[in-house]
Amino acid sequence: MQVYFIGIDIGTQGARVILVDQQGMLVASASRSFVLDERSREEQSPTIWWNACEKLLDEILNGLSADFDKSAIQAVSVTSTSGTVIPLDVNNQPLHNAIMYSDGRSAEQGKRIQKIALRHVKDGYTGFNASSGISKILWFMERYPEQRGRIALWIHASDYIVGKLSNIYNTTDYTNALKSGYDVADLKWPTYIIDELGLKKEWLQKVVPSGTVVGLLQEGLATRWGLKKIKVVVGMTDGCASQVASGAVKPGDWNTTIGTTLVIKGVTRNQVIDPLGRLYSHRHPEGYWMPGGASNTGADWITVDFSSDILQWNRAAEKLIPTGKIAWPLLQEGERYPLMAPQARAIAPEQVSKSELYAANLEGVACIERLAYEIIEELSGEKVAAVYAAGGGSNSEVWLKIRAAVLNVPIYKCKAASGALGAAIMAASKTYYSSVTEAVSHMTIMEKEIFPDMELVAQYETQYQQFKEELKTLNYL
Incomplete structure (x- = not known):
């Protein structure tokens, strides 16, 4: 019925x-x-x-x-x-x-x-x-x-x-x-x-x-x-309704929304206490915790410099990854999460084509995302099991591929991760289903499942460590 x-x-x-x-x-x-x-x-x-x-x-x-x-x-x-x-x-x-x-x-x-x-x-x-x-x-x-x-x-x-x-x-x-x-x-x-x-x-x-x-x-x-x-x-x-609609409601599940900025929300069994104040936690309806944080890094750089033919840039990037280049497309001055560095500025590789810059920037955002999850794992003592992708950034196939390899976890893209769907799921969670977890398992439709390419994982591990070293050299990390 x-x-x-x-x-x-x-x-x-x-x-x-x-x-x-x-x-x-x-x-x-x-x-x-x-x-x-x-x-x-x-x-x-x-x-x-x-x-x-x-x-x-x-x-x-x-x-x-x-x-x-x-x-x-x-x-x-x-x-x-x-x-x-x-x-x-x-x-x-x-x-x-x-x-x-x-x-x-x-x-x-x-x-x-x-x-x-x-x-x-x-x-x-x-x-x-x-x-x-x-x-x-x-x-x-x-x-x-x-x-x-x-x-x-x-x-x-x-x-x-x-x-x-x-x-x-x-x-x-x-x-x-x-x-x-x-x-x-x-x-x-x-x-x-x-x-x-x-x-x-x-x-x-x-x-x-x-x-x-x-x-x-x-x-x-x-x-x-x-x-x-x-x-x-x-x-x-x-924000919490969109997280629910993305499918990220079980401990170990995380949602990254890449729009103008990058917003991370997830579920842990224990409260995450960040002495630096980068993260704060909502309370999950089932008693778990829903920590989250927001970065100044996102996809705004695409709108500014690469909006003319996004399909062209994505096709070019597919042939160029891994680039081996260190990039961080931070448009504004300063970062708040995962770094607290008001002096931070963008990092751009020298002597690269525009296509290479685009691909390297995709990788740079993925590196910031991984750093955010490393901090979460350190503070919570719990592992990130999967990432549910939302926002305009989740529409790029090559970016999803890069992110899965850099993070080395599966990435799932929900077909309709909207706030209105999150509200409808909450309406069903205790009236028809027994919990929000059960409601989400039935009411979210996964459009894509991206599993890490293990060859890329190994290559990106080296590039990510170089990325972190560059941040340390610049006194951002």
Whole structure:
């Protein structure tokens, strides 16, 4: 029997809604861009998000064929940006626009909070900054003290859509709560948030594992869309939802997304504590840990210098690897992960053709990726078993081949590693399946499996060690 799940993704620029079955097969999808103003990086109206969701759900659910069994739709969940927060009044109405993760006005509050957190939290997350929800909450309290008495609850972006669907606003999940100060190791709100920052206990949400059912679809919405009162599942941050959609949910599984930057997220049995602050860990719904970090290295150099005919460059690279050249295509100044080197600059080999430079740059990014995983293995004491690839960088066959050989692990590319699919998987994880691991095993479709070419592995081992030596010579490592 076919059953179905709805995934909703609220991004910075727009919303996407998908309907998939229990095998992850897409039944319908729709997306809509938001009409935003020049302040959209700082604040956005949650009403705009909900209006877009309603229209997209109208489009999908009212557009299904007459013989489609809507009673087989089981659950819905939501993903959205991490660190975006909204103050609600006693009627669950926003007192202010959503304060976006990208709003830099709370930088000073973030620094203060980090100092306080370091005194109280031994091994948990303390990397608060302007992008953290707790920093924005404190900024709002100090910027609008007259609103303090009207605040009934602070929520996150995905919580708002979950609330509009279910009328339950007081529950969030581990991934959203992390940057609002929740201690995901001890599973509680730390006392310093109340005692030193001045928040009220009643403002803080109940925090549950991702995938938890928080309520049922409101009756009016169920009638509008011809649905039963389906289950509404707590939301998840966009980065974690994309990791879930990539397939990387078991201990030893890792996801590398290569877009403008390189983002690594994975699963370990034990908490990864990085004294340098390059990595931080979310809590997995099954009690594991989901460490991650973001590099300034990525595929932006391709957009700048090689976008004219990417297929041509990839065909040329296939004939040139391994190049034996040391390259690092770092466009901006400084690196944050796996190196903390604000003085770092790009490394470019001399006297090479443009095709050779392209191939060497692909290898250089793979070397940065391997260094990142070496640090993860060192800090966690656990081995990286497989890497699940996502982002624009995963579309290059030759790059996947290089990366598999440099990392010496299998690389898997999921057919559709989107945040909306991640939300749909979370909707299914405790309503139809027994866990997120089981849901992922059925709902992700692997498009490619790339296993290391052992001849290339040996050649790249030498080149990688030379790469590390160059970083040490330059005092980057």
